[in-house]
Every structure is written in structure tokens, then in C-alpha cells.
Amino acid sequence: MNINLFFVLVSFGLLMIFVLFKPLDIKEKEFIDVPMFEVKSFSVYELNTKSLNDVIIADRGIRYNDRYEFFNINYTDKTKKYISNMKAQKGFYKGNIIKFSGDVNYVRDDGLNFKTQKVNYNKHTKIAHTDANYIAYMGENKIVGTSFVYNASLKKFNSTDVKAIYQIQEEQK
Secondary structure, eight states, X not given: OOHHHHHHXXXXXXXXXXXXXXXXXXXXOOXXXXXXXXXXXXXXXXXXXXXXXXXXXXXXXXXXXXXXXXXXXXXXXXXXXXXXXXXXXXXXXXXXEEEEEEEEEEEETTSXXXXXXXXXXXXXXTEEEESSOEEEEETTEEEEESEEEEETTTTEEEEESOEXXXXXXXXXX
């Protein structure tokens, strides 16, 4: 084989590779909201100089630059006279606000209990509010409504479109 023919065939082969095969097109993507870390069996304990304030326990926790995201969250607030607990399928914690969503269940030691689909809770002011339908219980008393604002510090429960069943206790002599 002639050397010139060899170089012509090699050049033709390289030209065909250049024409027929496209190089890999890698596009640069900009990620705005990237988690810093993700942990299974996540726990957060907030302490002050005297006692334990809050406990957040979740099956999975994701830490972003500005917030936490929890799955199967269990939040306990021990800062007031009554210990209160909120459980939900999801939770978002940013600043002093915790947003609970999916089968939210609030229970307090004195018997107050409410169930709804979403609640926003401010840890600083101790105010929980929702625009979703809810059912609240206190002993045998039952309240059904479309939204509420509950101030745990003042023990006030404001609601809209209320239907209540209240059990009047007889006075004992």
C-alpha cells in the first residue's frame, strides 16, 4: 500500500468522525436552592440557661441555607406552663416560623387538641393560625370551623364559621 493512500484513508476517516459524530453538549445549570445537608432521624434541641425550650424530631431533615425542611415532624414546646406538641407529615422552619402541613395534630397537656391540614406557628409569639378546616377538642367539647388563630400565651382561640358542641357540667352541691 502506498503511503499517500494510507494518509488519504486516515484523513478521510478522521473527517468522517468530525462530521458524523457530534461532541457531547454539556450545559451548565445554575442551582439556586441546594441543600447543605440531609439527615435521617433528625433532632433539634433548643436550650436556654435554665431549661429545655423546644424539641424537633423528624424522620428526615434537610438543611438549606435559610431554612429547615422536615418529614414526619414531631415538635414539642416546653416554654409555657403547659407542654404542647404538634405532629405533621411535613414541616418548614425559617426564622421563628414553623409551617406544618399534612395531618397536623396539636395536643396540649391540659386537654386542648386540634386537627387540621396546615398550621403556621410562630415560636416567638406562640401564635398558631390556619386558613384550613379544623376540629378542636377540649374534653367532651368539640369545635368545628374553617380557620383559627390560637394564642398559646393568652390562651385565646379565635375562629370563623364555628359549629360547637359544648357539654355543660351540672353544678354539684
